[in-house]
Amino acid sequence: MRRARTIVTFLGRIEGLPIALVLVALYIVFILTAPRVFLGYRIYMSFLQTVPPVLVCALGLTFVITAGEIDLSFPAIVAASGFVFAWMFKTFDAPWAIWIGFVLALAVGALIGYINGWLIAKIGVPSIMATLAAQFFWYGVTILLAGGLQLDISGIRGSIPHSLFVGRLFDVVPVQALWGLALAAFLWFILNRHAFGEAILFIGDNPEVARVMGVNVEATRIKLFTMNGVIAAFAGLLLTMEINVFFPTQGQGFLLPALASVFIGGTSIAGGQGTIVGTFFGAYIIGSLEAGVVASRISGYWVQLVQGVVMAAVVILNIVIGEGRVARLSDRIRHWIMPARLSSAAELPRTDAQR
Amino acid sequence: MTENLAEQYALRMVNIEKYFGRVCALRNISLEVGRNEIVGLIGDNGAGKSTVVKILSGVFPPTSGELYVAGRKVDFNAYSVKRAHEYGIETVYQDKSLGEKQVLWRNFFIGRQVTNQLGFIDVRKEREIANEIMLNMIGFRGRGITVDSKVSKLSGGERQGIAIGRAMYFEAELIVLDEPTVALSLKEVGKVLNFVRQIKAGGKACIYISHNIQDVYEIADRFIILDRGEVVGNLLKGDITREDLDTFLLDYAHGLQDKEEA
Numbered sequence: 023m024r025r026a027r028t029i030v031t032f033l034g035r036i037e038g039l040p041i042a043l044v045l046v047a048l049y050i051v052f053i054l055t056a057p058r059v060f061l062g063y064r065i066y067m068s069f070l071q072t073v074p075p076v077l078v079c080a081l082g083l084t085f086v087i088t089a090g091e092i093d094l095s096f097p098a099i100v101a102a103s104g105f106v107f108a109w110m111f112k113t114f115d116a117p118w119a120i121w122i123g124f125v126l127a128l129a130v131g132a133l134i135g136y137i138n139g140w141l142i143a144k145i146g147v148p149s150i151m152a153t154l155a156a157q158f159f160w161y162g163v164t165i166l167l168a169g170g171l172q173l174d175i176s177g178i179r180g181s182i183p184h185s186l187f188v189g190r191l192f193d194v195v196p197v198q199a200l201w202g203l204a205l206a207a208f209l210w211f212i213l214n215r216h217a218f219g220e221a222i223l224f225i226g227d228n229p230e231v232a233r234v235m236g237v238n239v240e241a242t243r244i245k246l247f248t249m250n251g252v253i254a255a256f257a258g259l260l261l262t263m264e265i266n267v268f269f270p271t272q273g274q275g276f277l278l279p280a281l282a283s284v285f286i287g288g289t290s291i292a293g294g295q296g297t298i299v300g301t302f303f304g305a306y307i308i309g310s311l312e313a314g315v316v317a318s319r320i321s322g323y324w325v326q327l328v329q330g331v332v333m334a335a336v337v338i339l340n341i342v343i344g345e346g347r348v349a350r351l352s353d354r355i356r357h358w359i360m361p362a363r364l365s366s367a368a369e370l371p372r373t374d375a376q377r
Numbered sequence: 378m379t380e381n382l383a384e385q386y387a388l389r390m391v392n393i394e395k396y397f398g399r400v401c402a403l404r405n406i407s408l409e410v411g412r413n414e415i416v417g418l419i420g421d422n423g424a425g426k427s428t429v430v431k432i433l434s435g436v437f438p439p440t441s442g443e444l445y446v447a448g449r450k451v452d453f454n455a456y457s458v459k460r461a462h463e464y465g466i467e468t469v470y471q472d473k474s475l476g477e478k479q480v481l482w483r484n485f486f487i488g489r490q491v492t493n494q495l496g497f498i499d500v501r502k503e504r505e506i507a508n509e510i511m512l513n514m515i516g517f518r519g520r521g522i523t524v525d526s527k528v529s530k531l532s533g534g535e536r537q538g539i540a541i542g543r544a545m546y547f548e549a550e551l552i553v554l555d556e557p558t559v560a561l562s563l564k565e566v567g568k569v570l571n572f573v574r575q576i577k578a579g580g581k582a583c584i585y586i587s588h589n590i591q592d593v594y595e596i597a598d599r600f601i602i603l604d605r606g607e608v609v610g611n612l613l614k615g616d617i618t619r620e621d622l623d624t625f626l627l628d629y630a631h632g633l634q635d636k637e638e639a
């Protein structure tokens with residue numbers, strides 16, 4: 023019985039497990055409601071193709087929200103990055119232009135992010151205002167430069183960067199899904215095992231504590247927004263390369279899904295605590311909902327409503343099994359498994375053994 | 378090494394002034410703290426106690442004046458919390474010392490993590506040391522608190538214990554406690570005072586700030602009294618009884634009032 027208790031406690035400690043289970047449960051429901059679609063592999067491959075750009079944005083956003091800040095400018099960065107990349111290719115139409123365009127796009131993301139960070143950390147502009155203004159401004163600049171037109175870059179198909187970032191592994195698995203996974207793993211280590219991630223955690227917890235303990239709060243904030251700019255630019259590259267076209271409104275629909283992914287993943291809006299694993303599964307839940315609801319032949323008018331219900335349910339689930347309640351839950355389960363008298367008897371040798 | 382005069386002090390401030398904009402928070406502050414001395418810094422709200430602390434612990438520089446740490450003159454252009462840590466100055470604030478939602482082992486090392494060249498944290502080592510500090514320095518045993526506990530689960534006294542234990546581990550020469558007992562129960566205050574006695578027993582120095590004169594009197598060797606940004610009293614414990622100290626403070630307050638009325 024002791025084992026049952028430790029197993030429950032242990033499972034509760036695995037980062038992102040509840041949200042992963044929700045994703046599995048969701049697919050089971052869809053398999054029941056739309057077996058024809060969800061028993062085949064194609065639908066999953068299409069998720070692996072469409073979710074990564076939003077996922078990548080959501081991963082960066084997890085850092086920002088953990089630091090107690092917000093970034094509303096990443097959709098503009100997705101557009102700007104796609105434009106720079108497509109424009110380079112269109113203009114020079116050479117293999118080297120793809121790589122240069124790739125690097126330039128990331129640099130543009132870094133620059134926009136750096137300016138955000140500078141306004142926030144040095145001037146003291148609240149991040150919601152600074153990044154909202156940045157969203158309008160940089161999106162405006164992009165539309166202006168693009169003349170409101172899309173850029174067709176189907177010529178990059180078959181090039182090395184194209185197959186490296188958005189090709190198909192074994193002709194089926196979209197490679198961008200692996201990039202999303204790799205980035206998630208990398209960022210998990212940065213957040214949980216790197217001094218930079220720890221600085222983010224403490225700043226989100228309480229910037230004054232971080233400051234008096236010797237964390238350079240301003241520099242960390244600037245790095246944070248710069249990093250988020252690069253990550254959003256990478257998302258823009260994945261998107262543009264996948265669809266082989268830059269279109270001016272690209273990324274503008276990412277804002278709410280990316281935010282929703284972070285929050286249903288279990289990252290707290292209060293800051294100081296964030297989960298990359300949760301965001302990862304959260305993005306796939308958000309990305310699967312619409313297709314699943316539509317495939318289940320629920321009338322299209324219901325799609326948003328069902329999405330809202332699922333999101334609310336997951337957030338509530340996170341709160342219920344979150345901090346402090348896991349122990350109570352495991353206690354309760356222990357009591358379901360065996361009568362109280364027995365369970366308290368089983369407790370005694372345990373406490374003895376601890377001494 | 379030659380013993381120069383300054384080196385008998387863990388810390389010495391000479392004519393420190395601090396302006397916030399046009400507001401003068403500190404004026405002509407000169408004080409010293411002996412190498413193994415506990416100094417009680419006393420003063421009303423807004424007297425400037427925390428401002429003194431923030432200057433000496435590297436949070437911000439003074440407008441003018443000099444600071445010596447163990448005889449070394451501090452260059453304020455290059456002074457920071459990190460540098461103060463390197464000089465052996467550790468500060469414990471009432472509520473600003475620990476990240477509430479973070480686990481204890483992170484709290485022990487924030488700002489000076491054990492990392493490899495790439496900046497990745499050696500978690501195993503940090504947890505090991507944190508565990509050691511908790512067992513040997515603070516004596517947290519079998520209370521259900523581990524290095525993986527979050528600060529939010531700890532009582533106020535335990536939190537201060539962690540912060541002081543951290544300071545002792547990093548071999549602080551001078552530990553500054555800025556109102557470490559606010560909002561603590563009597564029992565918890567007792568714990569904090571015990572930690573301060575450990576500092577003294579360990580041969581280190583301490584600046585102790587509290588509004589509770591009884592605690593300060595009990596624990597300190599010397600009292601420095603601040604009023605509106607100025608040092609108005611510097612008294613050895615042997616030279617004054619608890620009652621006289623009370624009277625001094627009261628008289629002082631009355632004296633000022635009289636002046637204002639006049």
Ligand SMILES: Nc1ncnc2c1ncn2[C@@H]1O[C@H](COP(=O)(O)OP(=O)(O)OP(=O)(O)O)[C@@H](O)[C@H]1O
Pocket residue numbers: 397400402420421422423424425426427428429
């Ligand atoms: N960052 C700041 N900006 C402007 N004024 C400040 C700042 N910090 C402190 N002051 C002012 O300096 C004076 C001294 O404040 P300080 O916090 O040092 O007082 P204190 O003695 O610690 O008081 P308390 O017992 O209430 O903690 C006050 O008048 C305060 O308003």
Ligand SMILES: [Mg+2]
Pocket residue numbers: 426427428555
């Ligand atoms: Mg104060």
